[in-house]
Amino acid sequence: MDYFLELFIGGLTRGSIYALIALGYTMVYGIIELINFAHGEIYMIGAFTALIVATILTMSGMSGVSVLVLAFLVAVLYSSCYGFTVEKIAYKPLRGASRLSPLISAIGMSIFLQNYVMLAQTSDFLPFPNLLPELPFMEPYAHIMGSTEFIIVTTTAVVMILLTILIKFTKIGKAMRATAQDRNMAMLVGVNVNRVISTTFIIGSALAAVGGVLIASHIGRINFYIGFIAGIKAFTAAVLGGIGSIPGAVLGSLILGWTESFATGYVSSDYEDVFAFALLVLILIFRPSGLLGRSTTQKV
Amino acid sequence: MKRLAELRESLVIALWFMFLTFPILVIQVNTIEKTIIWRWQNLLYVGIGSFALSFVWRYFIGKAAAGGRASGERAEEKTSILQRITADSRFSRSAILLTALIALAFPFLSSTYQVNIMTTALMYVVLGLGLNIVVGQAGLLHLGYVAFYAVGAYTYALLYQHFGIGFWTALPLGALMAMVFGLLLGFPVLRLRGDYLAIVTLGFGEITRIVLENWSEFSSGPSGISEIPRPGFFNLAMDLEESTIYLYFLMVGFVLFTIFVTNRLQNSRIGRAWLALREDEVACEAMGVNKTVAKMTAFALGSTWAGMMGVVFAAKTTFVNPASFTFLESAMILSIVVLGGMGSTLGVILASFLLILLPEYLRAFSDYRMLLFGTIMVVMMIFRPQGIITNIRRTYEYHFERKQNGAPDASV
Known part of the structure; x- marks a missing residue:
């Protein structure tokens, strides 16, 4: 039973991280119908920035929570800036181009950012300090759920609630929903669509950065390639839940997290990444619109 | 101001x-x-770099916007000059003759090392043309092309290891295996929209590599399979230099064969169906084209070429391991297609020479190779989505559109 619970919590933790990244995919897709391939790289850049900031701060004698908070803030800031810039360079000139063009541009951006980090930093794995504090009240449950896992799950839950409030109850949230529904109509009623798209990219990138810092502290090492696989998996989660749907992305991520956790726990750990893709192909065959997605008919 | x-x-x-x-x-x-x-x-x-580049960027963006706004007369003239050069029989005939002479003389004028590089470049020409069928002609974004390349390479390696099968028998078998895999993957996903296809093929490419790495009993894992024989020629004993030259000529033959086939395909019934599919799926279906069959054919044919090249790759390097089949390889082939112009044969050939030979000769830049490929994909999509050499048929279509509201065009 303990083993089952451990796997369950492991899956929940994984799922939370996937959800943070998947939200960026799903929000961008909901608004401009583009798979933002560079999203995984934004997450990776967030983790790298946090590592750099944390190392500098630790070496200059700071410690504890202040390092964590500062590293978090800087990582979120930089990831958002990168997301914003990527959109401006690679996607904005291509609005209205054929469907294939922004996709190829997105892949190009992803390859560029990966190699930029690799050349500027290193191609080796870097150890990432565990920034998350040990919580004393989690001590008795440590064999099932460590405090790192607890922090990841709680942070994700809080971020999700904040995001829901932002989308449901604020003016920019309303504008985002309007743009997702019908971009031209939103433009006609006075929504600044370009600004909405930029905001979406910024929010998505900030979420990815949060996920990046959390998972890097949890796993303890990063390299330039982590964004690639994480990105594909988060995308799988977004498709599983129904791309474009925000609760769908969270649900899909949790299901994916559990699938991977149980499959590696009970079947084999060598094929960890294969399960996610197999799941993706299965969903696409049987329910292409995802669990919570609406199936849309293409109109002429 | x-x-x-x-x-x-x-x-x-x-x-x-x-x-x-x-x-x-x-x-x-x-x-x-x-x-x-x-x-x-x-x-x-x-x-300094971004300050300077921002001027270049602004200039080109302005130019692209102006080009879109203008009546298009100027743009038409420019493409037609390029077209006229490629279509002029006097020019193209002498160019083909010259290329043939250079291709024939090349291995005798340069070192084995140079011939080896050239063979690699020719392999990428074939791979680029193969992917061009899928991406350029049918408009399906395929990101796991390298998986089929791997299937071909491992088919030869394993067949040799277990049954001692030679290159010439393995070649059609590798192509067939890749085609079967292409159909297996294509069957579930090709009914879906393009973006899903991109991500599933990407996933498939990664799965193939992971399986090859982990399933040691089958593929010998990360250490790979070595001592695969080079292609033979009627049991003739060849030393290293001779077999390199032989492989080079074999590749020249492959390239010619591929060019022939892709050109014939482009003008065939199925080629026109692909074109229609690329331009508008709904309209294409309405015209009675079986969408799934057309997509499957493109996918299977593209995979066949990858499989064939995989066999050649295994024979050339005499060693295969999963590390040769990463996503970066797929990305490289894709950027060849993108740079060359989707659907353009000549463009793809030029682009593969450019992208393979340039980093090879400019050693200092070889670290920045992938950075360059990424940049090419973004920049080409923004400023010149039709590639360095525009496909002639595509401009012809433009022609048709414009003449429509005027006098009827004789050429239609």
């Missing part, structure tokens, strides 16, 4: 990029030895 505003804008852009690249480019931490390296000079390069 306008100049001043532009100058100010470029300055802002330069400052923005200096801010953006600051942590990654300037600071390098070593977490083990606890040292920090500050590389301030990079900040300067980024500042």
Whole structure:
């Protein structure tokens, strides 16, 4: 039973991280119908920035929570800036181009950012300090759920609630929903669509950065390639839940997290990444619109 | 006034990029030895570079916008000059003759090393043309092309290892295996929209590599399979140099064969169906084209070529391991297609020579190779989505559109 619970919590933790990244995919897709391939790289850049900031701060004698908070803030800031810039360079000139063009541009951006980090930093794995504090009240449950896992799950839950409030109850949230529904109509009623798209990219990138810092502290090492696989998996989660749907992305991520956790726990750990893709192909065959997605008919 | 505003804008852009690249480019931490390296000079390069590039960028964006707005007369003339050169029989005949002479004489004029590089470039020509069927002609974004390449390579390697089967028998078998895999993957996903296809093929490419790495009993894992024989020629004993030259001529033959087939395909019934599919799926279906069959054919044919090249790759390097089949390889082939112009045969050939030979001869830049490929994909999509050499048929279509509301065009 303990083993089952451990796997369950492991899956929940994984799922939370996937959800943070998947939200960026799903929000961008909901608004401009583009798979933002560079999203995984934004997450990776967030983790790298946090590592750099944390190392500098630790070496200059700071410690504890202040390092964590500062590293978090800087990582979120930089990831958002990168997301914003990527959109401006690679996607904005291509609005209205054929469907294939922004996709190829997105892949190009992803390859560029990966190699930029690799050349500027290193191609080796870097150890990432565990920034998350040990919580004393989690001590008795440590064999099932460590405090790192607890922090990841709680942070994700809080971020999700904040995001829901932002989308449901604020003016920019309303504008985002309007743009997702019908971009031209939103433009006609006075929504600044370009600004909405930029905001979406910024929010998505900030979420990815949060996920990046959390998972890097949890796993303890990063390299330039982590964004690639994480990105594909988060995308799988977004498709599983129904791309474009925000609760769908969270649900899909949790299901994916559990699938991977149980499959590696009970079947084999060598094929960890294969399960996610197999799941993706299965969903696409049987329910292409995802669990919570609406199936849309293409109109002429 | 306008100049001043532009100058100010470029300055802002330069400052923005200096801010953006600051942590990654300037600071390098070593977490083990606890040292920090500050590389301030990079900040300067980024500042100057982005300041200059912003002018270039603005110029081209303005030009692209102006080109879209103008009546199109000028653009038409420009493409037709390029077309006229490629279509002029006097010019093209002498160019083909010259290329043939160079291709024939090349291995006898240069070293084995050079011939080897050229063979690699020719392999990428074939791979590019194969992917061009899928991406360029049918408009399906295929990101796992390298998986089929791997299937071909491993087919030969394993068949040789277990049954001692030679190159010439393995060649059609490898192609067949790749085709079967293509159909297996294509069957579930090709009914879906293009973006899903991209991600599923990407996933498939990664799965193939992971399986090859982990399933040691089947594929010998990461250490790979070695001592695969080079292609033979009627049991003739050849030394290394001779077999390199032989492989080179074999590749020249492959390239010619591929060019022939893709050209014939382009003008065939199925080729026109692909074109229609690429331009508008719904309209294409309405015209009675079986969408799934057309997509499957493109997918299977593209995979066949990858499989064939996989066999050649295994024979050329005499060694295969999963590390040769990463996503970067797929990305490289894709950028060849993108740079060359989707659907354009000549463009793809030129692009593969450019992208394979350039990093090979400019050794200093070989680290920046992938950076270059990524940049090419973004820049080409923004400024010249039709590639360095526009497909003739595509411009012909434009022609047709414009003549429509005027006098009826004789050529239609």
